[in-house]
Amino acid sequence: MNVVVCVKQIPDPAVPGELNADNTLKREGKLILDESDSYGVEMALQLVEAAGGGEVTLISMAPNNEVSGLRTALAMGAAKAVLVSDDALHGADALTTAKVLAKCVERVGGVDLLLAATESTDGYTGTVPAQVGALLGWPALTFAKHVELGDGKVAIQRQTEAGYDDVEAPLPAVVSVTAGVVEPRYPSFKGIMAAKSKPVDEVTAGDLGLSGDDIAAHQNIVSVAAAPAREAGEKFEDDGTGFEKVVAFLDELKVI
Amino acid sequence: MKIWVFAESEGDNATTATLELLTKAREIGSVECVYVGANVDAIAPQLGEHGAAKVFALDAGDGLPGVIGGAAIAGLVEAEQPDLILFAQSGDGRDAMAVASAKLDRTVLTNGVGLAADGDTVTVNAAIFGGNTLVDTVFDGPKPYLAGIRPKSFVAEPGGAGAGEVVRVDSVDAGRAGEAKVLERHVEEREGPKLEEASVVVSGGRGIGAEENYKPLVEDLANMLGGASGASRAIVDAGWVPYSKQVGQTGKTVKPKVYLALGISGATQHMVGMKGSDNIIAVNKDPEAPIFSVADLGIVGDVHKVVPALIEALKNRG
Numbered sequence: 001m002n003v004v005v006c007v008k009q010i011p012d013p014a015v016p017g018e019l020n021a022d023n024t025l026k027r028e029g030k031l032i033l034d035e036s037d038s039y040g041v042e043m044a045l046q047l048v049e050a051a052g053g054g055e056v057t058l059i060s061m062a063p064n065n066e067v068s069g070l071r072t073a074l075a076m077g078a079a080k081a082v083l084v085s086d087d088a089l090h091g092a093d094a095l096t097t098a099k100v101l102a103k104c105v106e107r108v109g110g111v112d113l114l115l116a117a118t119e120s121t122d123g124y125t126g127t128v129p130a131q132v133g134a135l136l137g138w139p140a141l142t143f144a145k146h147v148e149l150g151d152g153k154v155a156i157q158r159q160t161e162a163g164y165d166d167v168e169a170p171l172p173a174v175v176s177v178t179a180g181v182v183e184p185r186y187p188s189f190k191g192i193m194a195a196k197s198k199p200v201d202e203v204t205a206g207d208l209g210l211s212g213d214d215i216a217a218h219q220n221i222v223s224v225a226a227a228p229a230r231e232a233g234e235k236f237e238d239d240g241t242g243f244e245k246v247v248a249f250l251d252e253l254k255v256i
Numbered sequence: 257m258k259i260w261v262f263a264e265s266e267g268d269n270a271t272t273a274t275l276e277l278l279t280k281a282r283e284i285g286s287v288e289c290v291y292v293g294a295n296v297d298a299i300a301p302q303l304g305e306h307g308a309a310k311v312f313a314l315d316a317g318d319g320l321p322g323v324i325g326g327a328a329i330a331g332l333v334e335a336e337q338p339d340l341i342l343f344a345q346s347g348d349g350r351d352a353m354a355v356a357s358a359k360l361d362r363t364v365l366t367n368g369v370g371l372a373a374d375g376d377t378v379t380v381n382a383a384i385f386g387g388n389t390l391v392d393t394v395f396d397g398p399k400p401y402l403a404g405i406r407p408k409s410f411v412a413e414p415g416g417a418g419a420g421e422v423v424r425v426d427s428v429d430a431g432r433a434g435e436a437k438v439l440e441r442h443v444e445e446r447e448g449p450k451l452e453e454a455s456v457v458v459s460g461g462r463g464i465g466a467e468e469n470y471k472p473l474v475e476d477l478a479n480m481l482g483g484a485s486g487a488s489r490a491i492v493d494a495g496w497v498p499y500s501k502q503v504g505q506t507g508k509t510v511k512p513k514v515y516l517a518l519g520i521s522g523a524t525q526h527m528v529g530m531k532g533s534d535n536i537i538a539v540n541k542d543p544e545a546p547i548f549s550v551a552d553l554g555i556v557g558d559v560h561k562v563v564p565a566l567i568e569a570l571k572n573r574g
């Protein structure tokens with residue numbers, strides 16, 4: 001069972017995001033593993049282990065040959081990685097990202113399952129996994145809160161507005177997972193040491209056969225503005241009568 | 257401008273998000289829908305009432321509606337030449353926009369909260385950085401343009417001269433993607449008003465401490481106020497409550513008259529789904545919790561003390 005996991009490397013989400021002069025997201029400096037993808041990595045490790053053979057390969061597109069986030073996922077137990085880094089991909093939109101990742105899956109070869117997160121923490125378009133599926137011509141099952149493999153098939157529980165659906169597809173397939181799917185492990189010291197020497201195949205868009213119009217973004221940011229801020233109202237320390245303030249407010253609003 | 261809306265339903269009703277998109281679309285141009293489902297005869301009149309002249313309909317059987325819908329859209333574009341295709345930012349809507357985008361080789365602008373057209377220039381307004389910054393983006397490639405719009409961005413209103421004429425689409429080439437099958441649907445029971453429509457929403461977060469506290473603290477209070485109960489993603493992922501209760505970026509967008517946040521920190525991804533509420537009340541034991549920055553009334557205190565006292569007081573009022 002060979003599982004590939006999409007791993008996005010992002011700026012620390014605790015630091016407020018910024019835009020470059022050309023209105024693209026600032027993504028310089030150290031990038032970390034998007035927590036959303038740690039679930040996919042864990043899921044992949046568990047599925048490969050349960051299958052009793054095969055390996056987990058990571059794929060990532062990131063600027064400046066950044067590997068910090070990949071090393072974290074390698075330390076969790078993935079075997080190897082493909083990293084696409086290319087100035088030509090600066091400002092890439094979700095479809096371009098999907099094209100790059102689909103080519104990575106082909107480059108890895110012999111892949112049974114591709115895992116990704118439902119959405120990334122910094123971009124959150126939430127379309128990349130299904131776009132990669134469509135480009136590869138594979139079934140794409142999104143919003144999985146439970147994943148099982150068996151009999152040449154993948155079966156998931158797909159979160160829906162009303163509850164969940166049991167959905168199944170033959171392999172190879174793409175699955176995007178939610179944060180509730182598994183509990184990611186922390187890399188062990190041994191894992192961190194081993195990750196340093198695990199192979200990272202560094203490639204450019206050209207190496208993947210993508211250039212020019214394949215990767216051109218067809219969108220232009222024309223204006224950026226701060227969203228109207230909501231003003232904070234009154235704040236009270238509860239001294240045992242805090243509930244009265246709530247009752248009074250609900251009363252004033254005629255909710256009670 | 258010819259606009260398509262990827263229409264979705266819940267039972268025999270078009271979703272509110274679909275009707276919102278139709279209402280906005282008919283302001284901008286002529287409107288048609290693509291709908292996937294066996295019950296188009298029930299849905300098409302509602303789409304017509306909101307402005308759709310035509311409804312391209314197909315039945316995906318046990319296939320994934322978003323995936324099949326996206327493939328159907330891609331297949332129809334050449335003959336029908338829509339200029340702009342709108343999708344709700346829902347689970348199936350996201351599948352559909354992703355599949356259409358890849359198959360048509362068109363970029364898709366997502367998480368839109370506003371839309372404008374001036375001649376052939378279409379602008380999508382979206383909130384980034386968790387809603388702190390608004391950006392206007394225009395499409396500059398070949399048409400059709402594809403956009404994903406968050407629910408509650410527009411107000412749904414009937415009107416327009418749509419006929420809702422049904423045009424059946426008999427074949428869709430979804431390739432291997434069509435091999436994904438829905439084996440069984442599990443519908444969780446819901447009591448009281450719908451979360452998106454309730455005038456009072458009471459949501460609980462990790463601060464409520466344990467799964468068994470959700471009912472006595474959050475659900476009971478919501479019931480007493482005639483409202484609906486919601487949740488942060490933290491307790492959905494922990495399995496305490498179903499996903500249908502999740503408020504935020506990946507869950508529902510709510511704009512009730514009053515939103516009560518109990519033991520919720522106020523992460524940007526949560527706030528994006530509730531910041532538009534008329535009034536916000538927060539109870540959190542951490543005075544620095546970001547939720548207080550948007551709360552009209554903030555109580556710095558323990559939910560286990562404040563909420564039971566509040567419920568008691570409401571009971572005594574009868």
Ligand SMILES: Cc1cc2nc3c(=O)[nH]c(=O)nc-3n(C[C@H](O)[C@H](O)[C@H](O)COP(=O)(O)OP(=O)(O)OC[C@H]3O[C@@H](n4cnc5c(N)ncnc54)[C@H](O)[C@@H]3O)c2cc1C
Pocket residue numbers: 036119120121124460461462463464465487488489490491502503504505506507508518519520521522523524525526529539540541542545557558559560
């Ligand atoms: C891509 C992406 C999408 C996301 N989408 C969503 C989404 O749709 N919705 C969503 O909610 N989140 C979403 N999140 C997660 C979000 O970032 C937060 O992790 C989550 O909202 C935190 O939930 P919480 O406030 O319940 O938990 P915490 O952040 O852990 O906060 C718990 C709060 O409870 C308080 N507390 C503890 N004990 C008590 C007590 N006894 N009395 C009173 N207060 C107490 C604490 O002070 C704290 O502020 C998303 C994240 C990502 C990356």
Ligand SMILES: Nc1ncnc2c1ncn2[C@@H]1O[C@H](COP(=O)(O)O)[C@@H](O)[C@H]1O
Pocket residue numbers: 006007008009034036037059060061062094097101115116117118119120121123124125126127128129
């Ligand atoms: N640059 C990237 N490198 C690797 N994986 C990515 C990248 N961008 C997106 N993904 C994957 O696709 C998921 C959804 O991303 P998005 O569509 O940006 O919300 C992410 O959570 C990742 O699993």
